[in-house]
Amino acid sequence: METLDYRPRLHVLVCTNERPPDDLPSCAPNGAREVLDALRAAARRRGLRVEVQITPTGCLGWCHAEGTTVAAWPAGRFHRHVRPTDAEALLDHLLAERPARPT
Template sequence: MFYERHIFVCENQRPPGERISCADKNAEILKYLKQNSKTAYKGNGKIRIQRAGCLDRCELGPVLVSYPEGRWFSLKSTDDAKRFLEKYIASDDLDSVKDLEISDLEN
């Protein structure tokens, strides 16, 4: 695997009046993740925070999906992004970010 962790962060932006967009709320979150992920990650391989278009879970956003495990998260603030990196990415401590996770059953 080229990237040991590959995290797709929706930054889709729609015009006003259309369906809600992750980019309405996630500019600082995306910036934080991009600036801090490599420091946080303690794995042996590479990590990449990847800008993505709409992932079709807009109403739960801002959303991201982390591979290879395929877990989805909704981060609402830079504090959430910090906890996501410190607890989940750095330590694989899923319990500490369970409230940020989106289940596969949610729209």
């Protein structure tokens, strides 16, 4: 095992979960891959490939029939109904946000 000391400024998790058609809604058929690609492109355009890590993930527990769920750390917030056209504004918002405070 190797431990890496890598702490990105922002870690964005994009739900790319896909459920069977007869199950609950999921993010994959609602543009999850496009949201992931748009967020990565937005980070790349800003020269933030190392500072901002954008990771596809399984279900984040907030799947909906419209759009994709995105979670971000260190802010500790979830964003639902995200569309590819939201990528630039969402990245602006996430970079400006402060980390969540423990309760």
